[in-house]
Amino acid sequence: MIPVLLADDEAMIRAGVRAILAADPEIEVVAEAADGRDAVELVRAHRPRVALLDIRMPRLDGLAAGVEIRRLVPETAVVMLTTFGEDDYIVRALGEGMSGFLLKSGDPRELIAGVRAAAEGAAYLSPVVARRVIELGAGMLARVPAARERIESLTEREREVLALVGAGLSNAEIGQRLFLVEGTVKSYLSSIFIRLGVRNRVQAAIIAYEAGLTA
Structure with missing residues (x-):
């Protein structure tokens, strides 16, 4: 419930x-x-x-x-x-x-x-x-480097996770898609937020969209 x-x-x-x-x-x-x-x-x-x-x-x-x-x-x-x-x-x-x-x-x-x-x-x-x-x-993020440059600091796996965040998937769904336990997904997200300098999933999803990681 x-x-x-x-x-x-x-x-x-x-x-x-x-x-x-x-x-x-x-x-x-x-x-x-x-x-x-x-x-x-x-x-x-x-x-x-x-x-x-x-x-x-x-x-x-x-x-x-x-x-x-x-x-x-x-x-x-x-x-x-x-x-x-x-x-x-x-x-x-x-x-x-x-x-x-x-x-x-x-x-x-x-x-x-x-x-x-x-x-x-x-x-x-x-x-x-x-x-x-x-x-x-x-527009809010326009003061920082382009999204494609920002994601260069991410590992390949972190980019995969970010792309799925941009697609609106939950942690559980991301774990199922990438064959990861949910705790590992949360760890990747924490790292992604720090590397990108964002505070939440919506901001991360925006960067994923701008960087071309999502359709």
């Missing part, structure tokens, strides 16, 4: 998201919040596997709440619910360890896929907004 915290200040949005998630028998919404401050407290109380947060909320916005959750309960993956026109939030979230972005008006199947991916330790970008996120991330 994948326990989920759902936070959105609009009751109808929460009801809709809850109904979509209920279609998956392995996902359970264990708590709901109408603002970011309550979301943080409920995550501390319930320690869900995934926190699904609206970016814009009263008292504490979703990004600030996500940062606190990542600090206080690092085992909880944070996925942001977003709309178009929130580029500033997306740029900031890329550097704060969020596990993904889902478009509120997107395909309901993406919501379930995003929650499942985050629960497995993977990054997930809604296909509709993935291109925009990549463009924003590429």
Whole structure:
């Protein structure tokens, strides 16, 4: 079972998201919040596997709440619910360890896929907004050397792992693909993040895309 915290200040949005998630028998919404401050407290109380947060909320916005959750309960993956026109939030979230972005008006199947991916330790970008996120991330990383130069420091195996991160695979899936135990995959990822100077899977995925490691 994948326990989920759902936070959105609009009751109808929460009801809709809850109904979509209920279609998956392995996902359970264990708590709901109408603002970011309550979301943080409920995550501390319930320690869900995934926190699904609206970016814009009263008292504490979703990004600030996500940062606190990542600090206080690092085992909880944070996925942001977003709309178009929130580029500033997306740029900031890329550097704060969020596990993904889902478009509120997107395909309901993406919501379930995003929650499942985050629960497995993977990054997930809604296909509709993935291109925009990549463009924003590429612009954010434009101050450093080109991506192809950055990956030169990686070993062949690390490049293979990075390519699969860019393809959206979880640690378990990467391990199955490369015949590695999950702990070894985590060790490779730690090394990759250090070598590339990134903080999370989304930034690493952007570099993989820019370097041509993924389609």
